[in-house]
Amino acid sequence: MDQMATITRTKIRIEGVSKTFDNGLTALARVNLELAENSFTCLLGPSGCGKSTLLGMIAGFVQPTTGRVLVDGTEVTSAGADRGVVFQEYALFPWRTALENVEFGPLVRRLPRAERRRVAMEHLEMVGLKGHETKFPTELSGGMKQRVAIARALANNPSVLLMDEPFGALDAQTREILQEEMLRIWQQDRKTVVFVTHSISESLFLADRVVVMATKPGCIKAIIDVDLPHPRDRTDPEFIRLERQVKQMVREEVDKLGVI
Amino acid sequence: MSDPAVAVLLADEPARPMPRLDTKKLGVVALRTVSILLFFAIWAGFSFANARYLKFFNPILMPSPLDVLRTGIELTKSGELQSDILASLSRVLQGFVIAAFLGVSLGMAVGRSPFLESLLDPMLELLRPIPPLAFLPMMVLWFGIGEASKIAFIAYAAFFPIFTTTLEGIKYVDPLLLRAAASLGANRRDMFRYVVLPAAMPGIITGLRLGFGLSFFVIVAAEFIAADSGLGYLINDARTFFLVSQMLLGAAVIGLIGFTFNRLLRILEARLLRWRKTAWN
Numbered sequence: 001m002d003q004m005a006t007i008t009r010t011k012i013r014i015e016g017v018s019k020t021f022d023n024g025l026t027a028l029a030r031v032n033l034e035l036a037e038n039s040f041t042c043l044l045g046p047s048g049c050g051k052s053t054l055l056g057m058i059a060g061f062v063q064p065t066t067g068r069v070l071v072d073g074t075e076v077t078s079a080g081a082d083r084g085v086v087f088q089e090y091a092l093f094p095w096r097t098a099l100e101n102v103e104f105g106p107l108v109r110r111l112p113r114a115e116r117r118r119v120a121m122e123h124l125e126m127v128g129l130k131g132h133e134t135k136f137p138t139e140l141s142g143g144m145k146q147r148v149a150i151a152r153a154l155a156n157n158p159s160v161l162l163m164d165e166p167f168g169a170l171d172a173q174t175r176e177i178l179q180e181e182m183l184r185i186w187q188q189d190r191k192t193v194v195f196v197t198h199s200i201s202e203s204l205f206l207a208d209r210v211v212v213m214a215t216k217p218g219c220i221k222a223i224i225d226v227d228l229p230h231p232r233d234r235t236d237p238e239f240i241r242l243e244r245q246v247k248q249m250v251r252e253e254v255d256k257l258g259v260i
Numbered sequence: 261m262s263d264p265a266v267a268v269l270l271a272d273e274p275a276r277p278m279p280r281l282d283t284k285k286l287g288v289v290a291l292r293t294v295s296i297l298l299f300f301a302i303w304a305g306f307s308f309a310n311a312r313y314l315k316f317f318n319p320i321l322m323p324s325p326l327d328v329l330r331t332g333i334e335l336t337k338s339g340e341l342q343s344d345i346l347a348s349l350s351r352v353l354q355g356f357v358i359a360a361f362l363g364v365s366l367g368m369a370v371g372r373s374p375f376l377e378s379l380l381d382p383m384l385e386l387l388r389p390i391p392p393l394a395f396l397p398m399m400v401l402w403f404g405i406g407e408a409s410k411i412a413f414i415a416y417a418a419f420f421p422i423f424t425t426t427l428e429g430i431k432y433v434d435p436l437l438l439r440a441a442a443s444l445g446a447n448r449r450d451m452f453r454y455v456v457l458p459a460a461m462p463g464i465i466t467g468l469r470l471g472f473g474l475s476f477f478v479i480v481a482a483e484f485i486a487a488d489s490g491l492g493y494l495i496n497d498a499r500t501f502f503l504v505s506q507m508l509l510g511a512a513v514i515g516l517i518g519f520t521f522n523r524l525l526r527i528l529e530a531r532l533l534r535w536r537k538t539a540w541n
Contacts, residue, residue: 061439081445091440095458095535104454105444136535156444 011037011160011192012058016067019053027053029217030067035209038190042203042210044246046254050218051196052164058194059085059162071160081105084153084191088165090145092137098148099124099133105156123151126185143174150185161191167202179205183230200246204239205232212246215253222249300325323505328512331505340494345513347489351407351482352475355414359471363419364464367426371460372452377427384423392417393481405486410479417478418471425470429463430456462533469525476518 012035019028028050035041043051056062057069060079069076071083079085084105092101102120111119124133127147137145146166153161167175179202186193197203203210204226214221224246232239304324311319323331335341370376396413403409433456441455483492491510498506 059439059443061442079439079442081443083443085440085443087436087440089436091434091436093437093440093455093458095461095533097535104441104446108441108444108446108450108454138535152444162443 008036008039010034011039011072012194013070013073014054014057014067015070017054017057017064017069018066019050019057019062020065026217028064029219031219033211033220035192035194037192039209040186040193040207041195042207043194043196043213044198044200044203044210044250045213045218045221046198046215046250046257048218048257049213049215049253051198051213053218054213055162055164055194055196058160059083081109081156082158083160083162084156084158086146086149086153086161086163086166088168090137090142090149092145092148092152094137097134097136098129098140098144101137101148102152102155104152109156119155120151123155124148126154126188127151127181141174142170143178146170146178147181150182154185154189154191159192161193163193163195165196165198168197175202180231182206187230200243200250201234204228204242204246205234210246212249213253214256216256221253320502321504323508327505328508331503331509332513335494335506335509341509341513344489344491344494344510345517347487347493348479348483348491348514349517351410351490352414352472352479354407355411355479356418356472356475358411358415359418359422359475360468362415363422363467363471364426367423367464367467368430368460370423371427371430372456384420388420392478396482396485400486410482410487410490413482414475414478418475421470421474422464422467425463425467426460429460429467433459462536465525465529465532469522469529472521472525473518476514476521480514 012033014031014033017028017031018026020026031050031054043054045051053062057064058071058076060076060083063077076083093104096104099117099120102123103116106116106119121130121133124130127150129144129147129151132140132144137148140148149166167178170178183206195203195206207226210224210226211220212222212224213219224242226242228236228238228242234240304326307319307322307324307327310316310322316322332341366380370380392413395416399409399413399416403412437455437459438451441451446454479490480492480495483490484496487493491514495507495510498504498510
């Protein structure tokens with residue numbers, strides 16, 4: 001609620017964005033969305049709703065066919081260090097140790113060696129990986145890899161953190177622990193987070209706002225503000241009520257896809 | 261992975277498994293030794309039987325392992341073997357260094373530029389299927405019967421695998437890693453130096469190893485045609501005088517040198533690609 005004290009400023013503005021791929025498939029159609037600074041937004045929907053495409057546009061990996069994406073009022077044309085990205089497949093550099101992976105951002109920002117090391121150590125510690133600095137990604141579990149990837153994105157101190165189904169490849173237990181960790185980290189250092197997921201429970205557990213996306217073509221179906229206090233209890237009646245409501249919406253969209 | 265292994269990896273030194281004598285490993289080593297001994301036994305047995313009973317061919321044409329060893333000692337005493345080894349090795353190394361330099365640098369340039377690729381690739385695809393040996397007589401005409409023709413020939417033969425693996429390594433870098441690097445603020449130069457190059461390194465090293473193997477492969481042929489030194493010359497010279505044990509000696513020495521260098525390159529590979537090695541353990 002401390003956000004309310006400060007005037008909420010628009011951080012990311014998506015203006016009439018559509019995306020049609022070369023094969024004629026329309027992934028997104030006329031999407032408008034405004035995301036407030038320091039907010040935690042989940043893009044929720046079944047596969048094929050264009051949620052990852054939308055995230056890719058904010059990241060600068062994908063260019064919209066029509067419309068534009070503005071971050072801090074500037075149109076996004078390419079990837080940049082102001083927008084950190086965490087991928088489902090971790091995307092760690094396999095030839096770099098955990099520490100060296102986290103050092104990558106500071107390295108290409110040309111920070112002096114000692115400073116790089118200090119920043120990287122601090123962020124590895126923040127994600128609970130102190131003592132694993134010299135391990136290579138192949139020596140880490142899935143959860144640990146994703147912790148390294150989060151530390152790597154945050155070590156650059158981006159103003160926006162984009163997460164593309166980051167916990168999708170993890171088992172249920174690891175997933176819940178990392179969700180809690182993610183909230184802890186976010187509450188310490190409030191970035192504007194955009195988090196793509198197809199898990200209703202995950203979106204309601206984490207986000208201030210859940211953007212439910214429709215399929216065929218991908219667009220926004222509903223925006224749900226979740227004002228349950230953190231830490232949220234998944235067995236709380238209000239949580240369950242919201243979950244049921246969202247589930248109904250998502251189900252309608254899945255049904256549109258036909259046989260899956 | 262067991263805890264001691266992790267402890268070893270955590271230490272700053274390269275991971276080196278503790279030499280532990282377990283019976284299973286010992287059994288494998290014993291079997292491998294038997295395999296080699298069996299090979300020599302069959303060879304010696306056949307050579308002996310041929311000389312005494314079978315008369316399959318003239319005993320001169322089927323020397324025993326001991327004869328080869330004796331020839332080796334004689335040629336070492338006269339210094340002939342060492343100078344032939346040195347001659348071959350120096351040609352291989354010079355040719356290989358040229359091939360490595362051209363293969364890696366051209367592979368990188370072509371891998372980064374679609375224009376260069378369209379320009380050069382068809383040309384190289386045209387040449388690739390032609391066995392390098394087909395060009396050997398021409399190389400001799402162009403570069404003479406001295407060192408230059410052999411070095412050029414080795415360089416030509418070793419170039420292709422090095423160029424190809426470098427090119428493939430540079431071209432097929434995981435696009436996800438490039439996206440990750442871009443969103444961490446890497447510019448084009450950083451991307452090449454910190455992502456493309458290390459990602460291509462396993463391919464480049466494999467290419468270098470293949471190229472080196474090929475250098476050894478073709479040196480013998482080059483020295484058959486026109487040379488007055490080298491291991492190929494040793495073999496070809498022996499052929500003229502029916503010195504079969506000398507021919508076998510030449511082959512054995514080439515085998516040993518090839519084996520040794522392959523081992524050395526593998527050790528280098530394991531050190532450079534430590535991050536990959538750990539995944540296999």
